[in-house]
Amino acid sequence: TSVPLIQLNDGHSIPQLGFGVFKVDPTETERVVTDALEVGYRHLDTARIYGNEEGVGRALAASGIARDELYVTTKLWNDDHGTGSALDAFDASLERLGLDYVDLYLIHWPVPSQDRYVEAWQALAQIRESGRARSIGVSNFMVPHLERIISETGVTPAVDQIELHPAHQQPAVVDFAARHGIAIESWGPLGQGKYPLLESPAVTDAAAAHGATPAQVVIRWHLQRGFIVFPKSNRRERMAENFDVFGFELTHDEVDAITALEGAYDGRLGPDPAHFG
Ligand code: NAD
Secondary structure (H helix, E strand, C coil), X not given: CCCCEEECCCCCEEECECEECCCCCHHHHHHHHHHHHHHCCCEEECCHHHCCHHHHHHHHHHHCCCHHHCEEEEEECHHHCCHHHHHHHHHHHHHHHCCCCEEEEEECCCCCCCCCHXXXXXXXXXXXXXXXXXXXXXXXXXXXXXXXXXXXXXXXCCEEEEECECCECCHHHHHHHHHHXXXXXXXXXXXXXXXXXXXXXXXHHHHHHHCCCHHHHHHHHHHHHCCEECCCCCCHHHHHHHHCCCCCCCCHHHHHHHHCCCCHHHCCCCCCCCCCC
């Protein structure tokens, strides 16, 4: 089973299923990422603020997997939105990862209170031109932030990585992205285990019907909605479970029943991007 590729608006493509390392302890990261690579993941999502880029880099180097078979994303943290600071932060991330380019570099949060995300976006455009990031995008950008970077720089992000799971689907951002050819990446795709998503009947009924697990059903929901997804687990058996999602397909009704969970369980898990940072 091979992971589908999603075509980005800059001509590059990205594996639709990957592995995220938020909250993976730096001391454990090399082992966790090595397990993920052995399970078959080739797309890895990290960030400077996760503090584990070095562990990701060590696992990549030790794997012996060819660079062009890997897809690596990292992110610019909130205190580095100034031009010089963004360029330096990018160099430092590359160095920690032990890579000479990343596939995708993202602005982690817009931090409207600082009002420097347009400047950061110009720095990312420069980094892409240098060839050291194949693609550039943003994370936690809502419609006004997307509108602003596009109108002020003329550069459209390849992706927007946003909190997205059945109880919080962000239709306004998803619609805007579809109209501008921006791919959506879902963070917290399993609801971070913070609400009983995996016990909801819409999910467990579909799981029973397909002989799948609830987590597999939710990952299929993201894939069938067209989102890019990278669930996280420290446990190898769950990594394997979350990767084994290409042997069945949800029906339209099953997808719709999960989509109907919008607004259930209090919605948002993370901070509000309009006020965070
Ligand atoms: P997630 O929804 O992937 O939840 C992970 C948790 O779900 C695990 O810790 C575990 O408790 C549970 N889980 C995983 N597999 C399971 C299974 N098969 N069965 C039952 N429970 C299971 O949440 P996440 O890690 O926050 O999101 C995924 C990735 O998204 C992150 O690792 C990170 O790369 C990215 N992310 C980005 C941002 C951002 O601001 N851009 C924020 C959070 C996460």
